[in-house]
Amino acid sequence: MTTVYDVARVAGVSTATVSRVVRGSSLVHPDTRDRVLAVVEALGFVPDASAQGLSRRRKDIIGFVALERAAGEMDIERGTLLFADQIVHAAEAVLRGTGYSLLLTFGGRGEQFERRVRALSGKVDGLLVAEEIMAVDDLRALAERIPVVMIAGRPDETGLDVIAADNRSGMTALVDHLVGEHGNRRLCLVSGPKDAPDATARQAAFEAAVLAGPGSVVEQVIHGDFSESSGQAAARVLLDRPRSASRRALPDAVVCANDQMAIGVLRGLQRAGVAIPGDVALTGFDDLYPSHLIDPPLTTVSQPVRELADRAARRLLARIEDRSLPPRAEILPTTAVIRVSCGCPGQ
Amino acid sequence: MTTVYDVARVAGVSTATVSRVVRGSSLVHPDTRDRVLAVVEALGFVPDASAQGLSRRRKDIIGFVALERAAGEMDIERGTLLFADQIVHAAEAVLRGTGYSLLLTFGGRGEQFERRVRALSGKVDGLLVAEEIMAVDDLRALAERIPVVMIAGRPDETGLDVIAADNRSGMTALVDHLVGEHGNRRLCLVSGPKDAPDATARQAAFEAAVLAGPGSVVEQVIHGDFSESSGQAAARVLLDRPRSASRRALPDAVVCANDQMAIGVLRGLQRAGVAIPGDVALTGFDDLYPSHLIDPPLTTVSQPVRELADRAARRLLARIEDRSLPPRAEILPTTAVIRVSCGCPGQ
DNA sequence: GGCGGGAATGTAAGCGGTTGCAGGGATAGG
């Protein structure tokens, strides 16, 4: 491996000069610079990042930690671009121009994982943490050593930088659309697990929005687990509802707390001969699924994933520059994406 | 930032001992070890990876370089798990147990990109390079400095380690299925660009397999560009074919060189009232799309992406251990994934 | 001619770990 010493010797200068040339310092005579550069090229010299990092106290690497889907989920998710992947791409794009690189680790809670993140923290200048992957205490401990920015965590009083999306705005817009544009009155929600923060936030927003609508009512809330199969189960529940004189069996619209469950509901209802959106309007949440493959295209709420990652990366870089920045929670709005499953015409 | 010196001082030992404890060396008295460990914990000491890297001549990081989809493609690809993402997950899974981390960079050919990869090479112990992202010469130059393993590149005489998939086996199995099981005789191929190695390989395999079939013929080859819209264009070409006494307008089966184009063809034909697979059998290639969202589920050829990445990662680790390993090209078979669009019953 | 000043370059001290080698203490054997 060629080093600055090799280059210095061959070029007949000191290592200081080599370093200055390589790092692009201005205080080098053009002739010298050219000579050194030629030698660098000839010898194929690439500075060792460890040595640079040690000397400059900066590694030019930032870490990204996210949940790995379990092996079981893998098949379910097969073919879908995950939240984490989108974040990776967006964050990498920000870093691209800066000389920083992205180091990543996936995993889930657990002793082993904490250890890995800890080791990881020695390799990076800052950490991007997606979702609620670690206990808040561990996060705080981490944040004391290196800058940490959370993506999509609960923007609570952790005292950490957080960039998150607001479940409310999109859900409200969605319900307004369903009620206002399409005149739906009797709405059902297929919610997530009761202990999932996102699920409860979406449910609260849903209920508030329906309550605010002219004459609209929450007819039923069914709890799923965010999986497609739990969506199918929800469909069965809907289909089994007794029809009475005062109400038809199916509601006007079914709002789901994520896209996967919406797909499940869609499949379940379609299989029973229910037309979507003809008989029932249906919506999802997240906009992670490739909606153009679904028939009908799914009306949903879009999380600004790339924007989230983009801002988080920038925030982290800023914090690395200036460790004393006050931590801040930044909340981005979600938006309703109107496609066809709500009853709107295509295209 | 606490260092080994801090720990040593507090624990009343030398830095050597601290280092030995942290690295898990056996030559430390249990009592000493416990004392040091306690201090490490109390002080929240995490060894600096740069210093370790410099000293041990190993960074415990491997790099991954892949093509970034252009901004334009982004929308088309929206919601699909990309080749690169799958590789990232698989490679990371291999590394997870080893103490190595994955550092990644996306990009495309171009001066700027070469530079970035070069700088990257100073940060890692080895490089995983996906697809033909760099000129072979640049790759060779890289490989002279650090271990490099290519994923899915052409397994030609580059003298580099390559792990690639074989287009032939899957395509052959697919055509055999179409011809043998479903009795299709008149087949069309929607191929890729003429200068794309994968496209030509798939086309050659297709033609050979059809030729080998009992009475089967290649009725037409249409060239697309791997995009969904080019698939739609291909559908138009198929629909415009003159029908004559000797042949119906549509072929028995349309084989596509990737899934995207297959989706395009599907949409185009369905829109014209053609039933898939009732009127025409249709197949894709890659199995990257979330086929369970498509109606009908797409019969296609599966690239063993995760297996590719898994082996590449292992190979790279092996090469890092022993730089003198002879380079080897490893070719994995592709397999036909029979779903519904070929005419088979679902589930 | 002498001197202040600025530009270009060199010297060398770190940066924070790791590890070969040496030292010291305790135990066992002579």
Next chain:
DNA sequence: CCTATCCCTGCAACCGCTTACATTCCCGCC
């Protein structure tokens, strides 16, 4: 009681690059 061994620890020299500070050299000007 002396010495050979075996453990356990410490000393100190790197690893390769950066950078504060020192040095040298060249101008220009009084």
